Amino acid sequence: MERTFSIIKPDATKRNITGAINKIIEENNLKIVAQKRLKLSVEKAKGFYSVHQDKPFFNDLIDYMTSGPVIIQVLEGNNAVEEYRKIMGSTNPDNADKGTIRKEFALNIQENSVHGSDSPSNANIEIKYFFDDSEIVI
Numbered sequence: 001m002e003r004t005f006s007i008i009k010p011d012a013t014k015r016n017i018t019g020a021i022n023k024i025i026e027e028n029n030l031k032i033v034a035q036k037r038l039k040l041s042v043e044k045a046k047g048f049y050s051v052h053q054d055k056p057f058f059n060d061l062i063d064y065m066t067s068g069p070v071i072i073q074v075l076e077g078n079n080a081v082e083e084y085r086k087i088m089g090s091t092n093p094d095n096a097d098k099g100t101i102r103k104e105f106a107l108n109i110q111e112n113s114v115h116g117s118d119s120p121s122n123a124n125i126e127i128k129y130f131f132d133d134s135e136i137v138i
């Protein structure tokens with residue numbers, strides 16, 4: 001069993017498709033063991049995406065991620081990090097495989113509906129950035 005961190009992003013909460021995304025997550029044997037709906041502060045979003053702070057899209061990314069509510073989640077399952085990345089599809093929906101969340105729902109490379117951790121060690125860091133252990137219930 002492994003855990004990964006997920007964000008359902010503002011483009012998805014605005015279009016009321018969070019349930020449709022959760023359905024795909026659950027159908028693929030990932031269990032949502034923690035979930036919160038909140039609006040990210042600029043400070044929290046900048047801290048989360050600090051690895052991208054020198055990228056040309058950083059300011060737009062922070063504006064977008066703070067433009068509306070997000071759903072933050074902890075997902076648990078076998079190979080959860082890799083499995084969720086498969087289900088999400090490529091960052092750019094134009095390159096995503098059919099049936100993936102981003103192919104079905106993402107609007108463009110920035111408004112791409114979901115985030116998922118890229119490694120088990122980053123999953124651990126990202127989960128701790130948002131959740132206390134007591135908020136994760138199996």
Ligand code: CMP
Nearest residue numbers: 052057061091109110111112114115116
């Ligand atoms: P995510 O997986 O959350 O990681 C970083 C985010 O930055 C990414 O999803 C997109 O929302 C955004 N992003 C990545 N690459 C680009 C890009 N080339 N232009 C604009 N936004 C991007």
